[in-house]
Amino acid sequence: MYDSRKQVVIITGGSSGIGRCTARLFATHGWNVGIIARGMAAMEATARDVRAQGGDVAIAEADVTDTVALGTAADGIIAQLGPVDVWINCAGTGIYGRFDDVRENEFQRVTDVTYHGTVNGTRIALRHMRARGQGSIVNVCSAIAFHGVPLLSSYAGAKGAVRAFTQAIRGELRLEKSHVRICSVFPAAMNTPFFSHALSHMGWPARPAKPIYQPEVAAEGIWLASRGNHSELFITGTTELFSLATRFMPGVIGWCVSQLGMERQLTRDQRAVELCEPTLFNPSDRVRGGRGPFNHQARGWSLQVWMLGMRLKIFARIKRILRMKPEG
Numbered sequence: 453m454y455d456s457r458k459q460v461v462i463i464t465g466g467s468s469g470i471g472r473c474t475a476r477l478f479a480t481h482g483w484n485v486g487i488i489a490r491g492m493a494a495m496e497a498t499a500r501d502v503r504a505q506g507g508d509v510a511i512a513e514a515d516v517t518d519t520v521a522l523g524t525a526a527d528g529i530i531a532q533l534g535p536v537d538v539w540i541n542c543a544g545t546g547i548y549g550r551f552d553d554v555r556e557n558e559f560q561r562v563t564d565v566t567y568h569g570t571v572n573g574t575r576i577a578l579r580h581m582r583a584r585g586q587g588s589i590v591n592v593c594s595a596i597a598f599h600g601v602p603l604l605s606s607y608a609g610a611k612g613a614v615r616a617f618t619q620a621i622r623g624e625l626r627l628e629k630s631h632v633r634i635c636s637v638f639p640a641a642m643n644t645p646f647f648s649h650a651l652s653h654m655g656w657p658a659r660p661a662k663p664i665y666q667p668e669v670a671a672e673g674i675w676l677a678s679r680g681n682h683s684e685l686f687i688t689g690t691t692e693l694f695s696l697a698t699r700f701m702p703g704v705i706g707w708c709v710s711q712l713g714m715e716r717q718l719t720r721d722q723r724a725v726e727l728c729e730p731t732l733f734n735p736s737d738r739v740r741g742g743r744g745p746f747n748h749q750a751r752g753w754s755l756q757v758w759m760l761g762m763r764l765k766i767f768a769r770i771k772r773i774l775r776m777k778p779e780g
Contacts, residue, residue, distance in 0.1 A: 458508070460533045461678070462486040462526060464516050464573050465543030467494035468740035469644030470592060472501065473671035474540060476742070479507030481675070486529035486536070487511045488522065489543070491735035508533060516543045516569030519576075526576050535584055538678045539577035541570040542592045545732055546607035546646065548717060549653025558651065559606045561732055566610035571617060574634070578621075581632045589634040590677045591618045592670075595691040597638065598698045599709055601661075603654070603717055615684075622683060635677045638695070639670040640688045643750035645740040651730040652718070659719035661712060663690055664750040667742045669757055676760045689756045721745065 461478045465471040467489035475485045479502040487495050487502075487509065495511040502509040510532040512525030530536055544566040547554050570591050581587030597615040600608035618636045625632055641660030644667045650658050665688060673687035686692035698705045719725075724745045729736050743750075 458482060458484045458534075459537040460484045460486065460530070460535060461538040461540065462488065462529055462536050462577075463540045463542055464488045464522075464569065465541075467491050467498050469542075469646055469742060469744075470639065470642060470667045470670045470674070471540070471542040472498045472740075473667045473742040474542065474674050475509075476501045476505060477668070477671045477675055478538075479503075479505035479509075482507070484508040484533045485510075486526075486533055488514050488516070488525045488529070489735070490515055490731075491737075493737065494735075494739050497739045515565075516541075516572055517564040519572045522572055523576050526580070530580065536577065536580050536587065538588045538590065539573060539581075540590045540592065540674060540678070541573040542674075543569045543573075544592070544607075544610075544646070546604060546650045546658075547653070547732065548603050548650055548658040550603060551605045553653040554606060558732060562606035563610050563613075566607060567613045567617070570614050574617075574621060578632065582630070586631050587633070588678050589632070590674055591634070591636050592674065593618070593636040593638050595638050595640050595694050597636075598695045599702075599705055601709055601712055601717075603712075603714060619683075633681060635682045635685060637670070637673050637677045637685045637687055638691045639673065640665055640690045640694075642667050642670055643744045643746040644742065645727070645744050647719075647744055647746075648724065648727040648729060648740070649731040649736065651732045652728075654714050654718045656718040656720055657724050657728040658717055659721075659724065660744075660746060661717065662749065663688075664746055665754060666747075666750045666752045668752065669754045671742075672757050672761065673754070676757065676764055679764060680760075685760070686756060688754045692756065 466487035485502045499509045510529040514521040514525035594611040596608045597611040641664045647658045677685045
């Protein structure tokens with residue numbers, strides 16, 4: 453039987469990368485965690501992380517593109533852990549290569565997982581949250597939503613769609629005067645297994661563009677997004693500056709982005725080559741951690757996230773003071 457005193461988060465794509473780090477972080481804050489992903493071995497590894505932090509956990513195998521399987525997975529987790537308070541759409545995949553080199557079924561698959569998977573997760577989360585009149589949905593977007601990057605056309609299109617979709621749903625919830633919240637978060641390039649799992653038509657595995665951050669930074673941003681009333685949350689200052697530049701200097705940013713050719717987005721690092729295992733159509737048999745093979749280049753902190761965290765703590769303290777009854 454679940455502990456009804458604990459809140460519940462469900463994370464799609466929670467078996468590696470940002471999703472796995474986020475599961476671990478919520479558990480450290482005393483939450484129970486539900487994980488939905490395709491690979492059972494990797495989910496079990498995440499489940500061990502959650503239990504090590506004292507949280508209860510439930511896992512369910514499902515592809516986010518299969519609405520029936522996804523709904524069944526959510527129902528099973530809720531039956532085991534209790535009503536969902538936060539739903540995080542974190543599943544995503546990508547392909548590197550020129551548009552002409554990406555086959556139609558590959559492009560469609562990236563769109564289905566990264567965009568339609570978020571749509572499907574949001575629909576199921578809303579079904580449960582509207583019934584209770586509360587809850588938060590966090591859609592993990594990307595800085596690429598503000599300006600597409602060459603050799604990533606399918607992923608850029610999907611993330612741009614995630615942002616616009618989330619904005620539209622937020623507007624509908626406001627019209628309904630609903631207490632359910634929805635937010636997009638925008639990480640910069642993260643050192644995750646995404647680059648080992650991404651299919652590459654460049655001849656070598658893909659790598660993130662600098663500056664690179666550790667996935668724990670993104671997890672902290674997601675946690676803050678779930679606790680506040682944000683519409684959109686920039687996880688790093690790099691992302692916020694990029695979004696502003698695309699608005700006020702679109703020509704300059706367009707030129708800069710166009711310089712990200714093939715050489716700047718591939719790696720010949722031997723460890724990255726050994727870890728390369730595309731998972732576009734099938735899950736990996738390997739158990740991945742939260743991090744990818746670029747530790748030596750990745751930052752483990754973000755001033756943006758630190759400032760957001762401090763603001764949340766200050767607001768929480770003010771609320772506690774206001775709730776205190778005067779003596780006498």
